[in-house]
Amino acid sequence: MTESTEVFDADIHAKAAEIIGRYPVARSALLPMLHLVQSVQGYVSQEGISFCAEQLDLTDAEVSAVVTFYTMYKRKPCGEHLVSVCTNTLCAAMGGDAIYKKLAGHLGENGTPLGHEQTSGTPGEQGSITLEHAECLAACDLAPVLQVNYEYYDNQTEQSAVELVDALRKGERPQPTRGAPLTDLKSAEQQLAGFFPDEEQFTADVDGPSAAEETLRGATLAQDRGWVAPAMRDEEANHG
Ligand code: FES
Structure with a gap:
């Protein structure tokens, strides 16, 4: 060994x-x-x-x-990119199941769809893609969503998802809908371990707008209308 x-x-x-x-x-x-x-x-x-x-x-x-407990740790070699399609309830109903099925067929070979955590191409090589089902990615208001190397692509369709993986296979790095610029899976893993190739580039590497307009709509509406939350019971006691 x-x-x-x-x-x-x-x-x-x-x-x-x-x-x-x-x-x-x-x-x-x-x-x-x-x-x-x-x-x-x-x-x-x-x-x-x-x-x-x-x-x-x-x-x-x-x-x-x-x-073996956490799904973010993979036991088989992955592709240059990890494509995680949310197939939890809301995304599934909004088209996530159809997107997953479409990508599995598109990335498969000889009529055999790619399976969960299987890789199209040679693992690690440019353009190789590992596909997986993902549980709720905490972006239900933007369903159906998918992630590439944990960066978000919101409001997807079967067609936009196919265009995205085709671009990845050509070596392109389409800009995520929000968040940091796209990198490859190994670099994302290094960032998750807390390392950034160039500390001065830290902000550019990991920062980016993370909240979508849809996510903030409730807060914006409340602000516009002057709505405030009722006081907490202990706050009333302190002031009373
Ligand atoms: S169900 Fe897909 S992000 Fe929540």
Whole structure:
């Protein structure tokens, strides 16, 4: 079996030490550590599990239990891009199921649709895409939505979703509807671990308008009409 030291170089060891230093107890660093190992291989390999276990004084079984619990950690190599289509209730009713089916067929080969967490193209290579069903992406007011490497593309249709993946396959990076500019999955994983290639670029890398007009509509309406929430009971007591 490949030793974790062969896969994770000195730079990754230094980054791991930095992550661990952020926490009072080493084991608390497991989630960002898993994003760090995923940024190297595009998934959490057995070497990645052993690396985290060694660094955090945990067993492989303890790390595996966490990896297999959270869907953001992948156990098979992923594509350059991860396309997550929300097929939870509201998005499904608004067209998310149809979008997923369309993309699965479009990205499949020889009439066989791509399955959940399967990859079109060679994992890691430019233009390769992993497709997955996603649970509610917390953007129901913009349904149906999908994400690429966790960046939002709102109000999708079957056609816009196909155009999006075709652009990704050509090496393009269409601007998300809101949020940060699109990057590739491994770079997004490095950001999730808390590392940005150029700290001065931090704002450009991760920042961007995150609230949509639809999301703020209730607050805007209340503001325009001068509506305020009733006082909390303890506030009344303090003033009474
Ligand atoms: S159901 Fe799709 S974002 Fe909530």
